[in-house]
Each structure stands twice: as structure tokens, then as C-alpha cells.
Amino acid sequence: MNAIDLAYYPGCTLSSTAREIDAAVHYVCRALDIHLTALPDWNCCGSSSVHAVRPQLAVSLAARNLFQAQSMGRDLMVMCAGCANRLRVAANQLRHDDTSRRVNREILGATLDRDLHVFHLMDLLPHRLKEKPYVGALQRSLKGLRYVPYYGCLLAAPPELKHYPKLHGSMEAVMGRLGAETRPWGYQAKCCGAFLSVARPDIVAPMVDDIMDQARLAGADCVVTACAMCQLNLELRCQADKRMPVFSVVELLAYGLGASAWPDWFKKHLIDPLPLFRGKLSGR
Amino acid sequence: MTDPIDPMEIDVKPDGDADRFLNIVNHISRQNISLCWQCLCCSGGCPFAVHMDLLPNKVIRLVQLGYGRAALRCRTIWLCVGCHTCSSQCPNSIDVAAIMDALRQLAIREGIAAPEMDIYRFHKFIYASVERHGRLNKLEAMVHFKLGAGKIFSDLAPGLKMLTRGKLELLSQKVADRDELGRVFAHYNRKRRSFDTHERD
Numbered sequence: 001m002n003a004i005d006l007a008y009y010p011g012c013t014l015s016s017t018a019r020e021i022d023a024a025v026h027y028v029c030r031a032l033d034i035h036l037t038a039l040p041d042w043n044c045c046g047s048s049s050v051h052a053v054r055p056q057l058a059v060s061l062a063a064r065n066l067f068q069a070q071s072m073g074r075d076l077m078v079m080c081a082g083c084a085n086r087l088r089v090a091a092n093q094l095r096h097d098d099t100s101r102r103v104n105r106e107i108l109g110a111t112l113d114r115d116l117h118v119f120h121l122m123d124l125l126p127h128r129l130k131e132k133p134y135v136g137a138l139q140r141s142l143k144g145l146r147y148v149p150y151y152g153c154l155l156a157a158p159p160e161l162k163h164y165p166k167l168h169g170s171m172e173a174v175m176g177r178l179g180a181e182t183r184p185w186g187y188q189a190k191c192c193g194a195f196l197s198v199a200r201p202d203i204v205a206p207m208v209d210d211i212m213d214q215a216r217l218a219g220a221d222c223v224v225t226a227c228a229m230c231q232l233n234l235e236l237r238c239q240a241d242k243r244m245p246v247f248s249v250v251e252l253l254a255y256g257l258g259a260s261a262w263p264d265w266f267k268k269h270l271i272d273p274l275p276l277f278r279g280k281l282s283g284r
Numbered sequence: 285m286t287d288p289i290d291p292m293e294i295d296v297k298p299d300g301d302a303d304r305f306l307n308i309v310n311h312i313s314r315q316n317i318s319l320c321w322q323c324l325c326c327s328g329g330c331p332f333a334v335h336m337d338l339l340p341n342k343v344i345r346l347v348q349l350g351y352g353r354a355a356l357r358c359r360t361i362w363l364c365v366g367c368h369t370c371s372s373q374c375p376n377s378i379d380v381a382a383i384m385d386a387l388r389q390l391a392i393r394e395g396i397a398a399p400e401m402d403i404y405r406f407h408k409f410i411y412a413s414v415e416r417h418g419r420l421n422k423l424e425a426m427v428h429f430k431l432g433a434g435k436i437f438s439d440l441a442p443g444l445k446m447l448t449r450g451k452l453e454l455l456s457q458k459v460a461d462r463d464e465l466g467r468v469f470a471h472y473n474r475k476r477r478s479f480d481t482h483e484r485d
Binding site: 012016017018019041042044046050051052054056057058059060064085093095097100103105106108153154157158159160162165168170189191193194196198199200201203207231236267268270271 | 300312313314319321330331332335363365366367368369371374377378380381382386387391392400402403405406407408411412414418419420423426429439442445446449450452453457459460461464465467468469470471472
């Protein structure tokens with residue numbers, strides 16, 4: 001057993017609208033000996049509106065979280081695609097931009113000195129599931145489930161983050177271990193509409209319908225996401241006749257690793273996935 | 285796609301110093317906008333382009349030429365959600381989404397009315413919730429947004445569904461070290477006009 005110790009940043013979404021994903025993240029990490037310790041006093045990463053109207057304030061908000069991880073002496077793990085993006089942009093600026101270093105030292109009394117790495121859980125999972133002690137960890141299969149992997153736009157990072165590995169392919173690796181069937185499609189990285197879902201639902205609803213139509217045309221029974229905001233937008237803005245269950249990849253992995261709480265997680269979905277799940281996996 | 289803003293009709297270049305606006309936007313966004321050679325990759329990839337009054341490459345061109353007010357007055361900067369589709373397609377690695385962020389900040393600072401009021405209000409209430417608690421309380425921000433936009437009955441059904449499924453919390457989670465958080469906001473509020481000063485004008 002080679003345990004990995006990481007600081008954990010839950011973020012606003014996983015501690016409110018997507019609590020089931022937070023629970024699944026903890027289950028998966030326990031099963032794979034990834035030890036998570038939450039940051040002692042985390043704050044908003046600066047995502048959504050803060051960076052949209054005050055980009056440098058957003059860097060300072062992210063910096064406060066990064067400094068906490070630095071004093072814990074650990075690398076940081078996030079599950080939210082938005083948070084991963086903001087924290088990485090900030091870490092990059094705090095390391096390479098002299099003005100940013102100086103201003104944030106003035107405000108927060110620290111500089112980012114250690115080569116602190118910001119992981120997204122999906123950076124770790126494909127490799128971890130191939131390691132010897134965990135190859136046999138899967139107790140349940142998703143054989144018969146046809147899905148399309150939906151990464152959304154936030155994992156298409158800004159240019160200064162090109163040195164981070166792309167996550168595309170990581171969901172297929174995890175879902176492949178679970179025995180599910182990937183359906184090919186061209187909408188993997190299409191934007192879900194993000195926060196315009198609230199402010200301009202008239203723009204977002206057709207975008208979401210288009211994504212769901214394409215998923216159905218690809219022959220999928222469901223959409224699997226790596227981003228809680230994508231999941232919520234697809235569920236919330238999709239027309240009644242285009243509805244199709246949307247899962248988080250960690251929920252399904254936690255199910256495969258033997259979690260018993262999965263029916264509670266699925267009950268929180270806005271599009272009920274239980275009929276599909278029971279229908280596909282009954283008799284096994 | 286309509287193009288109601290005619291650059292010839294709006295500003296003569298600001299203060300005789302053509303590069304001043306460009307330099308400010310470069311500074312806030314930490315980008316080098318002069319690298320843009322107008323290849324249109326950003327506009328070709330943008331999922332919101334059909335709803336914009338100026339394509340993203342045109343906004344960049346206005347900034348390059350110093351047409352500040354035209355760049356700050358358009359719908360485009362408010363419709364951008366920062367999905368980075370443009371940024372990841374730019375051959376010169378310009379983070380176009382970061383430029384849109386900077387322009388939004390400047391529009392608020394200059395007191396220029398947002399042509400997309402609902403989007404403006406959304407940002408305002410999310411920002412206020414983060415400033416108040418250090419973390420975002422989605423329920424609080426949404427209620428304020430719906431009241432402010434006069435749309436109390438839209439999304440009531442899905443909102444209730446989210447509430448009953450435990451997806452929205454009634455009590456805010458709060459950051460413990462209020463002083464430190466206050467210092468962060470105070471630093472930026474001191475130097476730049478906020479939403480409040482914007483609306484007093």
C-alpha cells in the first residue's frame with residue numbers, strides 16, 4: 001500500500017448543490033488510499049463572478065487557499081473543474097508574476113515558494129486504478145451501460161496552463177474499468193452554458209438540448225460528467241422530452257468500489273437515474 | 285448577427301495616447317493583446333458568438349486601436365462566460381477570456397451601463413455573497429437575483445426541487461478568519477470602484 005496524502009479543497013459547489021459528489025469523492029479516495037485533509041479555513045476560489053469582474057481579486061482569493069495547502073506541506077486536490085482552473089491560474093501567477101507575488105505578500109503575508117501541485121481527482125484515478133493493490137478493488141460492474149463522456153469546457157484550460165496534463169481520456173479509462181461502453185461523439189468539450197443558465201436561460205436551453213440530442217444520436221443511455229456545474233445545467237435546462245440521466249464519474253466509480261450510499265446520491269439528481277440503473281443492471 | 289456599434293461614430297481615440305487603454309487592459313488581464321493578428325479562431329470557436337453584437341476578435345481589435353468606450357459598451361463582454369474555448373484555440377496563446385474579464389471590470393469602474401442587465405445583476409449578487417461570507421451561498425444569491433431582476437416566479441419549480449433534495453442550504457457557510465478575508469476585499473475596493481459606486485452614478 002502506498003498512501004497518497006493530499007490537502008483537499010471542497011469548494012462551494014461540492015459543499016452545497018453537489019454534496020453527493022463530495023460524498024462519492026471521499027468514498028473513492030478512502031478505497032484507493034488517497035488520504036484527504038480539508039483545508040482548515042477555505043474560501044471561494046474566485047470562480048464565476050469574482051474573476052469575471054475582478055480578475056486580480058480572484059487571484060488573491062485563490063491564493064489564500066493555496067497558502068493554507070502550502071503550510072500543510074501537501075499538494076492540493078480538487079474535484080470541481082472551475083476551482084481547479086482558478087487555483088491553477090493563481091498558482092501560476094503567484095509563481096511567475098512579480099507584481100502578483102508582491103501584492104499578495106502585502107495582503108496575505110505569504111509567497112508561494114514550494115512547487116505546490118493542484119491535482120484534479122481525474123488526474124490521479126486512471127493511473128491509481130492500474131496499480132497493483134487496486135486492480136482488484138472493483139466489486140461491481142456497469143456492463144451494459146452505454147454512455148458519452150462529457151468533459152465540458154472548463155477542462156480546456158487557458159493557454160498559460162498548457163503544462164498541465166489534459167484530462168480528456170481519463171473518464172473513458174475509469175468507465176472502461178467499470179465495464180461500461182463508451183459511445184463516440186463530438187461534444188466532449190462543448191460548453192454547457194455555465195452561469196448564463198441562470199441569467200440568460202433562453203440562450204442556454206437550446207445549447208443543452210443540442211448536447212442531449214447529440215448524446216442520444218450517439219446511442220448513449222446517459223451522460224457522464226467530470227464537472228458538477230455541467231451536470232446541474234444539463235439536468236436543469238434540458239427539455240422534458242430530451243431528458244436522459246446525467247452522472248458524475250466519481251459517483252459511478254464509488255458504486256463500482258462497493259459504496260452502499262449510491263441510492264441516496266441518485267435521489268438528489270434532478271433527472272431520476274434509478275429506472276435506467278435498475279433496468280440495465282438488474283439480474284446481475 | 286447585427287453590428288450596431290460603428291467605430292467611426294464613437295470615440296475619437298482617448299487622450300491622444302492611443303496605447304493607454306491597451307496598456308491598462310494588458311495590465312489587468314496579464315496578457316499581451318498586441319500579439320493578436322486577427323485570425324478569427326476565437327470568434328469561430330465561441331459558442332455564444334451568435335448572440336454577440338461584436339465578435340470577440342473585433343473587441344480585441346477595438347482594444348488594440350484604443351477605442352475604449354466601444355469595447356466597454358458592447359454586449360459581448362457580458363455574454364462571455366469564460367469557457368476558454370477561444371483561449372485554447374488562439375495560435376498566439378492569448379487568453380481571450382481573461383481580456384473579457386478585464387473589460388468587464390473596467391466597464392464597472394467607468395460606470396458604463398451594462399447592456400445585459402440580468403447578467404450584470406447575476407455577477408453583482410454572486411460577488412456580494414462571496415464578499416459577505418467568503419463562500420458562495422447559492423440560495424441567497426439566487427433569491428437576491430430573482431428579486432432584483434423582477435423574476436420571482438421563473439425557475440420556482442426547479443428551485444423548490446433543488447431545495448427539497450438538499451441541494452441548496454438555508455444557512456451560509458462562513459470563513460472563520462473574517463479579518464484576513466476583509467483585508468483581501470479592502471485592498472481591491474480601495475483602489476477600484478465597486479458595484480456600489482457604479483450604481484450611485
